[in-house]
Amino acid sequence: MEKLNTELYLQNCYMIQENERLRKKAHQLNQENQALLSELKQKMSKGYPKSNANGERNHASTSSENSVNTNKP
Structure with a gap:
């Protein structure tokens, strides 16, 4: 019993x-997570383009501009 204990x-x-x-x-x-989150919030507040769920940037305004420009001869 002593051996088991x-x-x-x-x-x-x-x-x-x-x-x-x-x-x-x-x-x-x-701590690392908090530091990365703080860094991300700082970047986002500086006006970096927002990303979708896949990490792709939202180019809605530039894609509509490109469609107008593609019609030029």
């Missing part, structure tokens, strides 16, 4: 260490 104790210690490692990694990733 020792094994369970060691497994518990390992899980606690792994949990702490993952908690630190999650904190680091959250």
Whole structure:
């Protein structure tokens, strides 16, 4: 019984260490995410063209201008 308790104790210690490692990694990733989000918000506020869900820029105004220009000889 004592051997089983020792094994369970060691497994518990390992899980606690792994949990702490993952908690630190999650904190680091959250900080990176916040920094990237802040950078994106700054870029968007400076007037960068908006992107659709696929990351493509919206060229609605330029495409209508191009269609007018294509009719020229």
